[in-house]
Amino acid sequence: MKIEVLRIGQRLVRDDRVTTHAALVSRAFGASKILMYDVNPDIKDTISKINRMWGSDFKVEIIENWKEVISSKKKGAFKIVHLTMYGESLNTMEPDLRKEDKILVVIGAEKVPREVYDMADYNIAVGNQPHSEISALAVLLDRVLQGKQLQTKYSNAEHEIIPTKKGKRVMNKTTD
Numbered sequence: 001m002k003i004e005v006l007r008i009g010q011r012l013v014r015d016d017r018v019t020t021h022a023a024l025v026s027r028a029f030g031a032s033k034i035l036m037y038d039v040n041p042d043i044k045d046t047i048s049k050i051n052r053m054w055g056s057d058f059k060v061e062i063i064e065n066w067k068e069v070i071s072s073k074k075k076g077a078f079k080i081v082h083l084t085m086y087g088e089s090l091n092t093m094e095p096d097l098r099k100e101d102k103i104l105v106v107i108g109a110e111k112v113p114r115e116v117y118d119m120a121d122y123n124i125a126v127g128n129q130p131h132s133e134i135s136a137l138a139v140l141l142d143r144v145l146q147g148k149q150l151q152t153k154y155s156n157a158e159h160e161i162i163p164t165k166k167g168k169r170v171m172n173k174t175t176d
């Protein structure tokens with residue numbers, strides 16, 4: 001399944017840590033790209049360093065207009081999956097979501113405009129309690145991909161972790 005993530009809204013005080021985490025979680029949990037508003041350019045550098053060291057070709061795309069992004073993704077046969085505590089239960093909807101070929105997961109960094117709810121093909125709640133866009137995203141991606149994303153290996157990685165019971169083992173694929 002092809003998965004992209006759209007983060008809507010920017011807080012008055014830019015929260016670079018949360019923005020970076022939204023990108024890192026998207027990458028580590030199986031999405032190929034995150035689209036978001038003007039962010040600290042360091043975030044792009046951080047993600048490209050992570051790609052170089054640990055592999056993948058994950059992309060960060062800076063956007064100007066979320067509505068245009070949603071419309072063009074719909075034309076490109078993406079289903080729009082908006083995460084909101086007011087939506088239908090993930091537990092009920094996950095079998096339908098798994099059947100999709102391409103999804104754009106929309107998360108809010110602040111109050112999300114009403115139109116997003118109308119443009120979405122699915123409004124999905126990860127429980128009906130307020131929590132965070134990052135936790136909602138991680139749980140959704142894990143349910144949709146059923147844990148397979150946790151086993152991904154990248155041929156272009158410079159480093160690869162050898163899982164161990166204690167300590168840290170890292171193979172440098174360029175020298176070892």
Ligand SMILES: C[S@@+](CC[C@H](N)C(=O)[O-])C[C@H]1O[C@@H](n2cnc3c(N)ncnc32)[C@H](O)[C@@H]1O
Nearest residue numbers: 083084085107108112125126129131132133136
């Ligand atoms: C801090 S919340 C902001 C919610 C905001 N008060 C609103 O009314 O949209 C940021 C984002 O986290 C996600 N989120 C929070 N709780 C969620 C839940 N229970 N289910 C799905 N998504 C959730 C949504 O994408 C939401 O836009």
